[in-house]
Amino acid sequence: AQKITQTQPGMFVQEKEAVTLDCTYDTSDPSYGLFWYKQPSSGEMIFLIYQGSYDQQNATEGRYSLNFQKARKSANLVISASQLGDSAMYFCAMREGPGNYGQNFVFGPGTRLSVLP
Amino acid sequence: DGGITQSPKYLFRKEGQNVTLSCEQNLNHDAMYWYRQDPGQGLRLIYYSQIVNDFQKGDIAEGYSVSREKKESFPLTVTSAQKNPTAFYLCASRDRGVRAFFGQGTRLTVV
Numbered sequence: 243a244q245k246i247t248q249t250q251p252g253m254f255v256q257e258k259e260a261v262t263l264d265c266t267y268d269t270s271d272p273s274y275g276l277f278w279y280k281q282p283s284s285g286e287m288i289f290l291i292y293q294g295s296y297d298q299q300n301a302t303e304g305r306y307s308l309n310f311q312k313a314r315k316s317a318n319l320v321i322s323a324s325q326l327g328d329s330a331m332y333f334c335a336m337r338e339g340p341g342n343y344g345q346n347f348v349f350g351p352g353t354r355l356s357v358l359p
Numbered sequence: 360d361g362g363i364t365q366s367p368k369y370l371f372r373k374e375g376q377n378v379t380l381s382c383e384q385n386l387n388h389d390a391m392y393w394y395r396q397d398p399g400q401g402l403r404l405i406y407y408s409q410i411v412n413d414f415q416k417g418d419i420a421e422g423y424s425v426s427r428e429k430k431e432s433f434p435l436t437v438t439s440a441q442k443n444p445t446a447f448y449l450c451a452s453r454d455r456g457v458r459a460f461f462g463q464g465t466r467l468t469v470v
Contacts, residue, residue, distance in 0.1 A: 248401075277458065285447060287461035333401060335459075346417070347392060347451070347459055351401040 245269065246334050246350035253355050255324045262309070263319040263353045265334030276317040277335040278308065280328075281352070287333075293317055324357045331355075362386065365450050365462035371470050372437065372444060380435045380465045382450035391433040392451040392459070395419060402449060408433055437467065445469050 247266045255261035267276065278290040293301045293308045301308045309318040321328055334350040363384045372378045382391065390409050394402040404417030408427040422441025427433055433452075437444045447466050453459040 279461075285449075285464045285466075287449065287451070289458045289460075292458060335402075346404065346407065346415075347453070348404060349394070349402040354399075 245338075245348050246336055248334055248350040248353050250353045251351075253353055254358055255321075255355065256358050257326060258323055260320060260322045261324055261355065263321070263332050263334075263355065265317045265319065265350060267315050267317060267334070267336050269315075269336065269338050271338045273338075275337040276308070276310070277337070278306070278317075278319045279333045279335060279349075281331040281333060283330070290332075291319065321355075326357050326359060329355060329357045363450060363452055363460055363462040365448075365465050367465060368463065370465055370467045372467060373470060375439045377436055377438050378467070380437065380448055380450075380467070382433045382435065382462060383431055384433075384452045384460070385431060386452055386454065386460060387430070388452035388454040388460070389430070390453050391427070392453075393417075393423075393425065393433070393435045394449045394451065396447040396449060396464075398447075405435065405448075443469075 245268050274295045276293045280288040291301050291303045291306045291308050293310045300310050305322045307320045331352045331354050333352045337347045366381045392407040393405040396402050403419050405423050406425040408414035411430050414425050414427050424436045445468050447464050449464045450462045451459040
């Protein structure tokens with residue numbers, strides 16, 4: 243079964259506008275972590291933001307914030323004030339189990355974001 | 360500088376050949392991972408290792424093999440049994456902290 247779902251294969255946003263990239267996940271483990279990575283055309287994976295399942299507040303990192311709705315099992319990424327350099331593939335990922343073990347670390351299919359000038 | 364090094368960046372394989380992709384990290388991380396990415400697709404887990412001399416199959420392990428003889432190294436062999444090996448391969452590592460660190464990737468092409 244798909245553990246990470248990203249329903250938007252592609253998204254467009256105007257420069258300087260905000261955009262939300264959707265991610266839903268499936269796990270029965272009470273302890274898990276959710277991640278967002280950016281992959282530009284060069285292929286490297288760039289870590290953006292992390293949310294632990296027990297974190298009370300939504301994570302924020304600069305222009306990135308994670309809208310964590312635990313009951314709905316969603317972890318949407320919000321990018322504020324989009325820049326042309328934000329054009330890339332974006333992947334949602336999940337680690338199941340406590341962070342001190344090297345468990346399976348699975349990724350969603352990704353969303354391609356294109357920022358328009 | 361600490362990080363993960365994958366080599367080579369580009370690799371060409373003839374039909375029926377085995378090839379080995381290198382992944383080395385100097386971050387002192389326990390866990391290491393290999394992923395395959397096809398064009399326009401997400402990352403699929405091939406193998407992962409939580410500790411030296413131990414590794415687990417991921418979702419698409421058939422046709423691949425790994426070893427973990429040293430903490431720093433987690434090489435991936437693409438065997439002749441892998442019928443469609445052309446893809447982008449990413450290695451990652453993580454410690455007991457939060458994030459996984461990725462290498463720059465190896466692009467494998469069958470010729």
